[in-house]
Amino acid sequence: MATAVPFNVPFRTGSEHRYVQQVLEGRGYGGDGPFARRCQNLLQELIGAPRVYLTTSCTAALEMAGMLLDLQPGDEFLVPSYTFVASASAFMRCGAKPVFVDIDESTMMMDLNDLRAKITPRCRLIVPVHYGGVGCDMEGVMAIAREFGLQVVEDAAQAFDATVNGRPLGTFAPLGTLSFHETKNLHCGLGGALIVNDPNLIDRADALWQRGTDRTRMLRGAVDKYTWVTVGSSFYPTEFQAAFLLDQLEHVHQSTRERGRVTDIYRRELAPLFEQGRFVTQVAPPVSTTNHHCFYLLLPTEAERESLRRWLQGQGISAYTHYVPLHSSPVGLGLGNRAEDLPVTESAANRLLRLPMYASLASVDVLTVTDAIAGWAAER
Ligand SMILES: *Cc1c(COP(=O)(O)O)cnc(C)c1O
Helix, strand or coil: CCCCECCCCCCCCCCHHHHHHHHHHCCCCCCCCHHHHHHHHHHHHHHCCCEEEEECCHHHHHHHHHHHCCCCCCCEEEEECCCCCHHHHHHHCCCCEEEEECEECCCCEECHHHHHHCCCCCEEEECCECCCCCCCCHHHHHHHHHHHCCEEEEECCCCCCCEECCEECCCCCCEEEEECCCCCCCCCCCCEEEEECCHHHHHHHHHHHECCECHHHHHCCCCCCCCECCCCCECCCCHHHHHHHHHHHCCHHHHHHHHHHHHHHHHHHHHHHHHCCCCECCCCCCCEECCCCCCEEECCCHHHHHHHHHHHHHCCECCECCCCCHHHCHHHHHCCCCHHHCHHHHHHHCCEEECCCCCCCCHHHHHHHHHHHHHHHHHC
8 A cells, every 4th residue: 555644754944955055066065164063053052052063963973972971891871771772882882881771651761760770880971862852851860960970961862942941952961962864853864963061071072073183273273283182083964964954954943833733633633542541642841842753652552552553554654663672682682681671661662653743744644644543443
């Protein structure tokens, strides 16, 4: 059957070509050029961070964060198992070992009681992940980090343009990361950013980002030629990506508004089924805004999730599960974890179903999805 409603369609403003054309007509393509700077300045302004670095991906930004914090073999870090691979693998590149934390089923995000219980003397870092564009309890995470003297890197890959208590996600911890992969709300094909909220980390971040050189100091006029000062890497994207991204960033409110329209229809049309307890969805903190990154249903059993998924598929509607928990993946098991170690993660991962969500999803197509779900519920 042809796909009637796809799961994701990457966001397009229709005007990205104007800035990309300017790159083609100019002389600099390699990166760290005028478009990268404009993206970084706009991001700094939008989220109120002292310094933002564009990167080739969120994965690269997380790797840069691990290097910046000088993680070492033997160090451990705390990360939810219910997340994308990069939240853990990026820090393993430094030799550090992940300790997986269970989630709270009402948010699908880190359970702070389990977080506290898993802290060991080798732990150096906490990696909270904001799921679906909703903020996890960052004030709680930061309080635990202060109590135990731990570093924090906020994986805000899905959370640009969302806030808790009026504060943008990605700005609570000393370091935060964003993704501009095409599956995220805004994108440049593949891209990301490292947010540096602790000004003390800026000099070293500059050098890592500049492939381990003091080129940024030269550009500022502090030295007359640049040289190798530390071990860095190539983290920044080309000007083509930065130009495409700048236009997308300038349309952030449109993206969030259109996705919000989709969420509102899901909530309104599915309200009777929520009331009947057929399924639940994510609970957001009281004073918060979401960017509507995803809309999911959490069903009572895996069998019901599969039944609904196949029902929708039969009508050409793509609905997806999400992460295979990292602790029970081949790498996770190889590190000595057992599937039963994180019971909430294991159970909820098998019962979650994400519905189609993208800015250009027509309201009538959202109704096609909700009608199909109502049809499924009536049959059972
Ligand atoms: C998408 C995502 C990433 C990885 O982003 P890339 O830009 O594809 O590297 C990391 N963490 C989370 C939580 C994500 O959703």
